Amino acid sequence: MGGASSRDQRAETSNRLEDESSNSTSFTDEELTKLQSDYDTGGVEKVKTVVQQKVTELDNTELNVAVTGQSGVGKSSLINAMRGLGLNDEGAAEVGNTETTKKPTRYKHPNLPNVCFWDLPGIGSTDLPANKYLKEMKFTKYDFFIIISACRFTENDTKLAKEIKRLGKNFYFVRSKIDNDLDSNRKGGRQFNEEEELEKIRNDCVSKLQKAGIPSPRAFLISNFDLNLYDFSLLNKALEHDLPNIKKSIYILALPIISLEIVEKKRKELRKRVWMLATLSGGIGAVPVPGVSLGCDIGIVIGGIIHFRQCLGLNDSSLQSLAKRAGKPVEDLKAVVTTPLVGGEITLDVINRLAWGAAAATISVIEITLDIIPVIGSIFGAGSSFLVTYKLLSDALDDLTESAQKVVTAAFGTENDAK
Numbered sequence: 001m002g003g004a005s006s007r008d009q010r011a012e013t014s015n016r017l018e019d020e021s022s023n024s025t026s027f028t029d030e031e032l033t034k035l036q037s038d039y040d041t042g043g044v045e046k047v048k049t050v051v052q053q054k055v056t057e058l059d060n061t062e063l064n065v066a067v068t069g070q071s072g073v074g075k076s077s078l079i080n081a082m083r084g085l086g087l088n089d090e091g092a093a094e095v096g097n098t099e100t101t102k103k104p105t106r107y108k109h110p111n112l113p114n115v116c117f118w119d120l121p122g123i124g125s126t127d128l129p130a131n132k133y134l135k136e137m138k139f140t141k142y143d144f145f146i147i148i149s150a151c152r153f154t155e156n157d158t159k160l161a162k163e164i165k166r167l168g169k170n171f172y173f174v175r176s177k178i179d180n181d182l183d184s185n186r187k188g189g190r191q192f193n194e195e196e197e198l199e200k201i202r203n204d205c206v207s208k209l210q211k212a213g214i215p216s217p218r219a220f221l222i223s224n225f226d227l228n229l230y231d232f233s234l235l236n237k238a239l240e241h242d243l244p245n246i247k248k249s250i251y252i253l254a255l256p257i258i259s260l261e262i263v264e265k266k267r268k269e270l271r272k273r274v275w276m277l278a279t280l281s282g283g284i285g286a287v288p289v290p291g292v293s294l295g296c297d298i299g300i301v302i303g304g305i306i307h308f309r310q311c312l313g314l315n316d317s318s319l320q321s322l323a324k325r326a327g328k329p330v331e332d333l334k335a336v337v338t339t340p341l342v343g344g345e346i347t348l349d350v351i352n353r354l355a356w357g358a359a360a361a362t363i364s365v366i367e368i369t370l371d372i373i374p375v376i377g378s379i380f381g382a383g384s385s386f387l388v389t390y391k392l393l394s395d396a397l398d399d400l401t402e403s404a405q406k407v408v409t410a411a412f413g414t415e416n417d418a419k
């Protein structure tokens, strides 16, 4: 773990400044204005109530993703890959299973229990028309649909897409097994340009979907064996654009840790929680942290750190799954972790190792946030526990992010960095 001075340097990099000014909070502008007036009329306690509601909303909102497509196209494989699971991991969907169930099957995210992937039998295997199929599959509960095909999108797929749209939901066409397409090109000994070949497959999917009457279709090319390649990152961008605020945050936090790009998205998302938890800390029930002369609510700090660790895939089972998917011994990944916040319980002792930096916290970290969220200035003025919690959680998030970056690099090498 870096010392307090290296952390402070990190905290003050222009990178951070740029970042904070471009990212907002989990609140809309209107909600922030309301928060300010809540403070003016009801003080910190009123603000705390609103912030607590937001944190509860973030923790309890469900995200339900429906994955459908004909038998054998890779539904189970995609559901596993999106949850960061390998074939033999606990909770993994069975792959290559020829027995098709006629009912939606639920697969929970290993670290975020409110995120569920639903494996829906392909419409063709049910003999139902699109509208009846969706009713049967309880379409209202899904936030969006992924329709997978391993070669051509069928008439059933396009009918389904139109019906999904008519019912006011979004769908995304995924063309899986792209690695197979490229391999067969290679095997033929033909000289080919990979990018051009991919563009050809993309255009082919799009023109067929257009012909079938889907307005402005997009097709995302994916290999379930390696989501870092091809269009998984574009699919995420499309989803982040389309999903409403809270669901978008949850989607990002549920992404598998496979690239530095994803680690960075998660860091930005988790930073939004730091000031909220700091606001909730302090006041009645604040427990002084030994070694720190200021009080803060240690339960909030520990809970926050555990949440960061889970979302960044640094808990033990996530590291095991990642190692298996990357084909590396888990010890190799654990060896690059530099923070005591990984690999054991988060105790007072562990917090204390972070805490001496927090005691000496300078105003500078807070000033950065003040520009973005004016109400924070008032809360900060109201008590030092805000400052201690803010600094402890900021430092913890920096340390955990740094370790997650190292773990991803150790797992997949640096070739993914540019993606």
Ligand SMILES: Nc1nc2c(ncn2[C@@H]2O[C@H](COP(=O)(O)OP(=O)(O)OP(=O)(O)O)[C@@H](O)[C@H]2O)c(=O)[nH]1
Residues within 6 Å of the ligand: 069, 070, 071, 072, 073, 074, 075, 076, 077, 078, 094, 095, 096, 097, 098, 099, 100, 176, 177, 178, 179, 180, 222, 223, 224, 225
């Ligand atoms: N090359 C390659 N093979 C894949 C990919 N995705 C899945 N497969 C393979 O395709 C086969 C079927 O994958 P599944 O994930 O079980 O497909 P499914 O759609 O769940 O199949 P059903 O449950 O029978 O409907 C398995 O042998 C997978 O290993 C991929 O992206 N590339």
Ligand SMILES: [Mg+2]
Residues within 6 Å of the ligand: 075, 076, 077, 093, 094, 095, 096, 097, 119
């Ligand atoms: Mg399956």
